[in-house]
Amino acid sequence: MGEPGWASERHRTAIARSCLSVPARQAFIDGQLYPDRKILDFGCGRGDDVRALKRLDCQITGWDPHFQPHAQKCPADVVLMTYVLNVIEDPAERRETLRTAWALARTVLIVSARLTWERSKVHGDRAADGVLTSRGTFQHLFATHELRQLVEDVTGSRCVAAAPGIIYAFRDEAARLSYLAKRIAPQLTWAVSHEADGAIKALVEYVESRGRAPRLEEAPRPIAEIIAQLNPSAMRKLLRETARQELVDASARRSTLDTLLFLALELFNGRGPFASLPLSVQLDIRAFFSSYREACNRADRLLLKLRDDSYVRGAMSASRAGKLTPTALYVHKRSLDMMPTVLRLYEHCAAIAAGRPEQWTLVKLKHDGRAASWLHYPDFDSDPHPRICSDYQVDLRSLKTSHRSYEGSTNRPLLHRKHEFLAPDDPHAARYRRLTDAEVRAGLYAKPHLIGTEAGWEAELARCGWHLKGHRLVKRRPDQASG
Ligand SMILES: C[S@@+](CC[C@H](N)C(=O)[O-])C[C@H]1O[C@@H](n2cnc3c(N)ncnc32)[C@H](O)[C@@H]1O
Numbered sequence: 001m002g003e004p005g006w007a008s009e010r011h012r013t014a015i016a017r018s019c020l021s022v023p024a025r026q027a028f029i030d031g032q033l034y035p036d037r038k039i040l041d042f043g044c045g046r047g048d049d050v051r052a053l054k055r056l057d058c059q060i061t062g063w064d065p066h067f068q069p070h071a072q073k074c075p076a077d078v079v080l081m082t083y084v085l086n087v088i089e090d091p092a093e094r095r096e097t098l099r100t101a102w103a104l105a106r107t108v109l110i111v112s113a114r115l116t117w118e119r120s121k122v123h124g125d126r127a128a129d130g131v132l133t134s135r136g137t138f139q140h141l142f143a144t145h146e147l148r149q150l151v152e153d154v155t156g157s158r159c160v161a162a163a164p165g166i167i168y169a170f171r172d173e174a175a176r177l178s179y180l181a182k183r184i185a186p187q188l189t190w191a192v193s194h195e196a197d198g199a200i201k202a203l204v205e206y207v208e209s210r211g212r213a214p215r216l217e218e219a220p221r222p223i224a225e226i227i228a229q230l231n232p233s234a235m236r237k238l239l240r241e242t243a244r245q246e247l248v249d250a251s252a253r254r255s256t257l258d259t260l261l262f263l264a265l266e267l268f269n270g271r272g273p274f275a276s277l278p279l280s281v282q283l284d285i286r287a288f289f290s291s292y293r294e295a296c297n298r299a300d301r302l303l304l305k306l307r308d309d310s311y312v313r314g315a316m317s318a319s320r321a322g323k324l325t326p327t328a329l330y331v332h333k334r335s336l337d338m339m340p341t342v343l344r345l346y347e348h349c350a351a352i353a354a355g356r357p358e359q360w361t362l363v364k365l366k367h368d369g370r371a372a373s374w375l376h377y378p379d380f381d382s383d384p385h386p387r388i389c390s391d392y393q394v395d396l397r398s399l400k401t402s403h404r405s406y407e408g409s410t411n412r413p414l415l416h417r418k419h420e421f422l423a424p425d426d427p428h429a430a431r432y433r434r435l436t437d438a439e440v441r442a443g444l445y446a447k448p449h450l451i452g453t454e455a456g457w458e459a460e461l462a463r464c465g466w467h468l469k470g471h472r473l474v475k476r477r478p479d480q481a482s483g
Contacts, residue, residue: 008138011066013087014045023082023112023166024049033058040076042101043084079105086113089128089138098154109169111151113142117403144401158270161355173276181278185258190220199226207243211252212287256288257341263299268349305342313367315340321423328366335423354394354401370396384471387412411455438473
């Protein structure tokens, strides 16, 4: 497609913000924006993200062809390009703009764009490959895979979807790998102490939760300074005697699986050299495997297992958490880590390709074909039968996504047997199971085809003479209206 031969009022798309934009917030949460890094907001609009990030001690400058045309476009560690591509009418200019932003990014370029699922919010006439609104602004709404593909094509880098419509293109391999590692196993937090006793306690806690002793460089400075003074053999003896061995063993098993998961995911996203792995992962490999090669071979086998239907089905049947239906396994966010590693890999691969939405409650992993959905039930814990709010799905073969919002729907699907989505030792599982048992005894599940949506469920409750008080099933009094 060539020049559209007309121009839109691009600057009018820039809105005033009272808080960080969704992409800047995501990048901040993901640890990409911190005080030591120089940040450039490319196409900063009115500059509200720049001001908000300055308040968070970030070194940030903004440039915009309309609002800040004279500001400098200097290379920066992080370049943010927030909702710029979607306002550009000409596809060739989109690519050129992306190329310019990439040339300025030393570590990571963070690109976000508005998505096709917002179509109902953008009114106007079709123009070129988008919509021209009555205010004279243009919007090309991107499909998630289209945005990722465009960023990959132009930058030639391995991209990660941080969330739907937010793509990280890393120039620095170490930064990409450290980001992937954090997605799998968030870094352990140290109880910081300036006293020797406190430092030793923190060290023991680290060993118990990682399954191995840390290297000095892994500890925060005050603790590292104290540990460095200690006699190494006396410290090893102290750790042997103090750390609870059963916790160390359990953590070693978990760290081994997390490392395999990381390496398999890395293969999915493009494997880099050992030296570019984050230090903690290098040390895990040394502690829990005979060699990097052995770890990679096992990780490769894990990724192969993900393609094996009968293996995946077996893993779903054996999962300690989740509800298995004839087509998929559904698992609550809180219980995700209780799934077998191959299923955690399944979910991570989908998340890297399409981005996990900001809000979700259950993940659904299909076993016939490979597709993951993140389903949002905002009142999962307070509502005995939570109602769905949104469903975001990615097909792992085509990487195509679809999104469905149930906001404003009058007869939403709802959940029954809530405890089945959780691991058995979840703190709420017992209470939810008691409600399910009561509902079964009351005959409320006798006609499953009637109770899947709000109206059908309410009608069935009324017909059987019950209503719900929190998570308790209570007999309806004759004077209580039905329906
Ligand atoms: C929807 S606004 C987003 C502004 C800001 N990033 C935000 O999220 O608040 C789009 C911005 O892109 C800017 N813009 C348009 N064409 C551009 C280009 N070729 N390069 C950089 N920015 C551009 C516009 O001036 C406008 O401020």
